[in-house]
């Protein structure tokens with residue numbers, strides 16, 4: 001419903017049982033007192049209210065709280081209740097319709113919002129019957145999930161304003177160095193007058209120091225302006241929002257770019273590799289993403305111009321002395337940590353868990369670019385994304401939607417005990433056009449393939465087999481190898497029948513595949529049993545945080 005419709009609904013159709021206001025009010029007039037986003041508080045100013053002797057309690061229906069869907073609110077008052085108090089209470093509530101609870105670890109708050117209020121910020125942590133509870137921290141701010149006014153209220157400032165890591169030293173103002181000496185003592189060696197604090201010589205100390213600083217909201221690196229060389233020619237023309245990111249990269253030399261899915265992060269990476277023209281290592285989490293990068297590079301360094309040599313580095317192939325090497329995280333970690341590069345690109349950089357891939361931080365490179373559409377780790381180690389990648393940039397999802405660069409697909413949640421039957425009916429009767437079905441478990445995928453006649457693409461297929469199958473079949477089943485980064489612009493529908501428990505990131509990433517679609521009316525259908533919904537319903541939280549509308553389809557409707 002639009003705001004205008006809501007207002008109309010509120011004024012012309014009081015809820016059943018509500019007493020007509022005119023009965024009780026001697027004089028009234030109507031004004032909108034607040035109008036913000038989806039929320040409208042409509043209030044009639046009541047000059048006088050007469051309680052009638054035959055009706056000690058009456059319904060006061062003159063404060064309309066127009067929400068996304070709900071009817072206008074009713075307030076029951078008795079003869080002792082002051083109408084003005086009621087009005088100002090609601091008006092005050094609407095000025096700040098949430099509670100903020102600071103958490104023990106500092107720099108983190110829980111934001112508690114009644115569900116009927118259309119206000120969100122940060123990561124949706126949990127839901128009760130009546131409340132949404134969000135976690136708001138530095139990372140949420142960097143990911144563009146905290147509205148300006150809330151940022152001011154929370155005062156989520158970095159703990160230190162001047163500290164930076166410069167070579168082997170931590171430098172900054174004398175006051176902040178005094179505090180840092182105590183706070184990060186484990187990683188620091190000695191204070192040196194007029195220079196700063198010498199960091200302990202081990203790589204681990206340096207890494208720990210950087211992690212602690214990032215946790216405290218400090219971006220610890222001194223910027224390293226980029227020298228552009230443009231030895232290779234690319235035909236990519238940056239979009240305006242990518243150009244802004246490029247300017248930021250040129251200034252900083254290390255950057256974590258957090259645009260929405262399909263916003264062109266990998267494209268941007270290819271452009272950056274062209275302007276550096278030194279040796280580049282692109283690290284990706286899956287074989288499928290190796291093909292995406294290979295395709296983008298082949299297509300956008302035209303044959304006619306000077307072209308970089310490209311090497312693939314994973315289980316079956318080990319081509320490392322090339323201008324651009326595309327490697328999996330595992331192979332890079334096992335074989336490439338002693339190499340030197342001009343530029344490192346970490347794609348889907350939320351994959352840096354604490355103990356393993358984080359060692360990639362020690363790769364030697366002059367510039368770094370880290371790319372993620374979901375820069376949040378449910379294990380709480382989000383700082384690593386920035387420690388490895390660099391200063392955060394980008395991320396206003398709404399801007400990209402509004403300007404029409406990416407589209408938000410419709411999401412339908414089907415709660416059903418007969419998934420396969422519903423899948424067949426969706427495929428055969430309801431959904432037209434190219435369709436991908438997500439199914440994690442190999443045994444279920446194979447059964448589904450037998451029942452539907454669609455091919456099942458999974459990790460045992462080689463890169464070549466995967467692209468052949470996708471090319472030949474407009475409808476197919478895929479395992480989680482297609483969760484992230486895959487660019488399939490011709491897919492119209494995605495149906496998900498089997499998934500990784502309550503993973504919000506997987507859900508968001510899978511819906512993100514449809515944000516690459518160039519077709520109108522793309523639809524995402526998630527099939528869950530009632531038991532799965534009860535246990536894994538939090539899968540949907542990432543979608544709610546990003547303003548996706550999820551329509552629930554019951555068994556009868558489906």
Ligand SMILES: Nc1ncnc2c1ncn2[C@@H]1O[C@H](COP(=O)(O)OP(=O)(O)OP(=O)(O)O)[C@@H](O)[C@H]1O
Pocket residue numbers: 236237238239242259260261262263264265266267268372373484485486487512513516
């Ligand atoms: N500058 C550009 N010019 C033309 N097309 C672009 C540009 N940037 C992005 N695109 C289009 O957007 C599509 C998605 O881009 P890309 O794969 O880089 O997105 P992404 O942000 O990396 O997505 P994901 O987060 O899902 O990995 C590309 O296939 C391309 O068609």
